[in-house]
């Protein structure tokens with residue numbers, strides 16, 4: 001199980017300067033790679049490494065060999081994330097990603113831990129910097145194996161976000177599964193009948209998107225700046241909502257005694273949602289992925305096994321008889337008499353997925369949980 005700890009660095013002014021310089025170099029090196037990514041349509045880390053390594057070493061001698069490798073990793077990761085979230089169509093130019101001097105990747109060759117001090121690579125040599133260590137950080141250091149890290153600056157303070165490999169918690173007993181459907185009509189729905197989102201949350205999201213469209217069509221420098229501010233605010237808002245929602249979802253799984261939590265593999269969402277660009281933008285694939293990521297993180301920490309399934313027709317299939325039903329907005333209706341919230345129906349299909357694929361004797365159609373739909377609206381408190 002991977003867990004990230006954020007360590008606040010107690011930097012001396014000289015060290016902070018060295019970190020700033022490193023971050024500038026790192027961003028410059030990343031940005032220098034972007035034209036290669038675009039020209040060769042290459043975001044595979046190893047291939048990109050071969051493509052750019054020697055040019056980068058020559059152009060950025062102060063980076064050293066290991067930092068150049070880290071920059072290559074950052075660029076490859078960024079493009080792979082972009083591709084997973086939004087896709088990079090074959091017949092379109094590869095978009096430009098601009099890297100800002102706000103963070104630097106590290107690995108075991110560029111950092112080490114000695115007691116309550118990190119030794120970090122900088123262009124001026126290793127910086128030995130003490131860090132603040134709370135109970136969470138102490139536990140991580142005592143029980144985990146430190147892996148990759150990121151040096152970041154937030155409101156003028158440097159942090160090292162360090163990933164730890166922790167022993168997996170004891171898995172919960174049983175084979176009870178809860179299905180989770182994310183993002184079509186509501187933020188999420190579970191096969192236990194919990195529906196999260198809609199209402200005020202969706203209204204707020206749509207308002208942001210309308211403002212964004214207006215500013216995008218404007219194109220002036222001021223509107224670009226405004227666009228960036230909105231996008232930051234929106235991201236923080238979505239992040240907060242996703243944290244609250246994922247907490248409620250995992251609590252629901254525990255309460256239902258589910259040992260397994262099943263979600264859709266979202267690489268299929270593009271095929272599933274055949275809608276216009278406007279609707280697709282509104283659906284915010286990246287927000288769904290983030291929600292799934294948070295759910296997984298929290299579920300695995302309490303011993304719930306997380307599975308991703310490839311759904312075919314989860315939204316049209318009736319969870320009771322397995323036939324094809326009809327959905328009108330939030331309602332799903334089937335000729336067998338099943339009438340359910342459409343996202344709850346979809347989540348029940350996701351929950352029983354393993355039974356569909358692994359049982360030779362046929363499908364166990366009856367959902368294990370009560371049919372009653374309970375609406376649970378999670379809203380941000382600071383809207």
Ligand SMILES: [Zn+2]
Pocket residue numbers: 318319320321322323325334335336337338
């Ligand atoms: Zn049916």
